[in-house]
Amino acid sequence: MVLIRDLAIQSAQMLLVLLLAPLFTGFVRKAKARLLRRQGPPLIQPYLDLARLMRKDVVLADNASWLFRVIPYLVFATTWVAASLVPTFRTGLLFSWSADLIAIIALLGSARFFLALAGLDVGTSFGGIGSSREVMIASLAEPAMIVIVFTLALIAGSTQLSTIAAFMTSSAVGLRVSLGLVLFALIMVAIAENGRIPIDNPATHLELTMVHEAMVLEYSGRHLALIELAASLKLILYVSLIACLFAPWGIETAGAQLPALAVGVAAYVGKLAVGGFLLALFETSIAKMRVFRVPEFLGAALMLGLLATLLRFVSASF
Amino acid sequence: MTLTVVLCGAAALLALAPVAVALSGVPAASRLIYGGCMAASMVSLAVALAHLLAAAPVETITLPLGIPWLGAHFRIDALSAFFLVVVDLCAFAASLFALGYGQHETEPGRVLPFYPAFLAGMNLVVIADDAFTFLLSWEFMSLSSWALVMAHHCVPDNVRAGYVYLVMASFGTLALLLTFGLLAGPDGHYTFTQMRAAHPSAGIGALALLLALIGAGSKAGVVPLHVWLPLAHPAAPSHVSGLMSGVMTKVAVYGFARIVFEFAGAPVWWWSMVVLAVAGVTTVMGVLYALMQHDLKRLLAYHTVENIGIIFIGLGLALAFKAYDMPVAAALAFTAALLHVFNHSLFKSLLFFGSGAVLNATGERDMEHLGGLIHRMPQTAFVFLIGCAAISALPPLNGFVSEWLTLQAILLSPQLPSWGLKILVPAVGAMLALSAALAAACFVKAYGVTFLGRPRTRAAEDATETDRFSLAAMMLLASLCLLAGILPGLFIDALAPVSSALIGERMPAQIGVRWLSIVPIAAGRSSYDGLLVFLFIAASGMLAAFAIHRLASDRLRRAPAWDCGYPDASPATQYSAMSFAQPIRRVFGTSVFQARESVDMPPPGDTRPARLTVHLRDLVWDFLYAPIAAGIGMGADRLNRLQFLTIRQFLTLVFSALVILLLVLAVWS
């Protein structure tokens, strides 16, 4: 009975994340449009886009291989699995102990690995641009993320996301300097990993301003739909991660009474709304960086994370 | 009994060498010799595995060979059994691969006699129980592999590679000789049993550690002693390259572990700082070098340097924890290092075999001349992809498990009281994370440029799939990679006797943990379940595919590539290896390699193409080896004058040497 209830909650989390991801993307676009004094597309536009893409034929390049056709499913599967392991309305999910924060980052890393391979598959120059820039950004963003995980693990005493989230909701956490530095660094890394402004522009399809779009240039139909859905899932994963670590109010830590869970879901949706608005505000107020300034940006995030880890190693009161 | 079987296996391998010489010229000789090696390795593997899993007691044998009053001592304990498993598993796979690959060998007489000797040497090093047997087997291993490196001696690069290899191997053996001399002490206790019982002072132990790091480290490939590795490993035939990178470096790790953890006495905290600092630098430099390469085998060889760095990080952490009397943490770090030894031997051999298959099919090692091989060699491409994913530490394969365990060991380090370690360990952790990300970039490049895209030359267009023996060997290694990633608990439990023997403690038993996950320290602290992650990913992917194909469309049609509306038929417009690495070269290479790009534009009217040249400097070579070589040259020139003395001057030399010796004898009490 307990097992069935836990399984139901885990499945609910997976479905919730999957269903909310396009809505979140739509909300961010709408907020950006409104901030620029435009009407903007309707909130459910991403759902309509996905439905339209799913119905279309897939047009494959003549020399695309079997790997090209399998990769969208792989990317979607790994991103979805990673997103379902981040606590949104309740910690202590059934399968939360099968992958800790390092494994979640590595799952996102494997999604990126396969997407970069997809960029190189058809043998065009645009795919190569996207893949080479993506791995350059990843070569600095991933270590920054790992040192952030180090700091969090040193503060909370565990790399399990449920344990860290439960620790953050308890009163033992206190206001730590290293937590402040980690928040800063995590926001920087989240922007880089999701390809938002100032790293990459998710709205354009021009060669000079794209990294992610260049890698998926040759995809169409249901494959493109899956990749777009995976990108939305990644965005919602990072926002949920920041919310569960730094704004953990409302997350249910134990028990499973329906009203408490409903409160948790409502709190989560509220946090997503605030996060989406802040993201839109940030994106409209800053310009995109030149590609070779991105390493400086991410290097700064890596240094901040390393500083936080160092402070934590040096004294437990930091 | 186990030891007897292993010795017989080694003797059989040694016996195969003269058989190969006798059979040279016979067409079936290659199949015969490799088949014999396969059989011998399989037998040794089986008994060593049984010994390890059963945690059988230590066996020793003394043979009346070698030095009269010493004999040749052999011993098999948990550490030897584990390394025997590593050696013989890859030897088996390499021999299976060579059953097919060896048919394309142009000069089999230069390869066949030395291959069984190489395998025998590696087996003997791991079971040697006294200094002489160890060093003899070590040198034998080096010399037979040198002969294999020189197999294709008509290529001038190979001659240089062999020369550098010989010099560095001799240097390494000298360092090991000094180590054993130090540890043997003034009374000449050359057997390992005596060395184990003696407790050397801290000074002797420290010196032994440094010399072992130099000696075994140069064979393993730590920076700055790695320079021979990327020259020699690619020069040898591919199955031998796989063995050299995947196995010989691990035999060097065995030597280091044996000396430092058993003979050097109780560790002092600053020993681990030296090892960690060297290992961190090795990890980052290895992968940065690898990223700048466009020769497939050289890229793999440099990448071995990075993985050796990761193994030494684990060993350094184990030393640190042992020095501060934290046995559980030391067991975790040590097990992580050993698991990475096993994993790396698997996927590095797999990747070298893949590059051998590509070399056979196209005659090219340079990635800039390949491309599109996934259509021509689909099975090779598939197993090579698994190898690339494993080496990039992607879940649910095995590379991720050992990196995860190393990171968990790093997270236990704040409990170490030393200040130096408190500052060094997070820096090393960041370096490890950096190298993991760069390794993924490196293998996206290697796989994407070689197998994906469009063929860049005629050779790539006309490639054919390799033979079934090579494929069988590669499939075996790929499935082992997957198995080790999905069921890591089994492998961790198998390593428990090794860490008990060397550290005195073992990791918590993984066999009873629910759902086959691994729990390195405590259940609430961290856990990982490779099987569940794999099933999760497979289930989500298949569910998505099923749902979409049923509910939406599953139609597909082919068309020319979109390419933003400007498709170009020439395959030269796609990204090459050097262009793929350009962003990373700009970020990291300008400081580490002084990378400079220069464009040579022809004047107007001249029809020759513009040329982009990338200049890279190997700073280790320029600032360490070139001055040493120059110094030696200068010294040799000075000493050369001793050749041209008159008879009277020669006699004076002899006379003064005699007088000095007599003086010493008179003065020294």
Next chain:
Amino acid sequence: MSRIDFDIAHLLAGTLLLISFLELYQDRLYALLNVYAAHALVLAASVAWQAFIQDAPHLYITAAIALVFKAIIIPVALHRIIVQLGIHREIEKVVGVGPAMLAGMGLVALSMVVMLRVTQDADPPAREDLAFALAVVLLGLLMMVTRRNAVSQVVGFMSLENGLVLAATGAKGMPLVVEISVAFSILIAFIVIGIFLFRIRERFDTVDVQAMDRFRGERR
């Protein structure tokens, strides 16, 4: 003194360190001045908080001085100097951002090790504040050493002094007399530097120290 008080003090000291790193990252003069203003603002907040938890009202005056002079008057004055002298608004760096950040990290590690070793028997929160303060001082020096622009060297000097103030207040306050004399001497030094900048600009049409080295006869 409860736990939360010291946590907030540490948080403010850590933010000061973070802003020092941000100063190292900047390569435009106006942005650098804004970041310096933020630096002084956080210093004022930190001193005010120390005044609150140590119950030392004279530190409120120090905080007010930091706020008025360093966060408002000096950045505005520097802004006007830049406009009047027409100083080149991009900061040339001797060392790039990456190596400067790495060096900054090393300096932070060094100050942690030194301070936490040297003050073994002192009060733990005070020790850690001192460690942060030494790190801010060292980063200010690093900025002066790795930047070619004279204005950025002035800003580095000012943030160095901010670190000293943080150290003094963290170590249970400093007498008002010392504070006033230190601030006064800084002001005098600032005025002198300003005068020199005017004269140099008049003479040589530039305040780039590299160019001035050439005029001194030292070829690079």
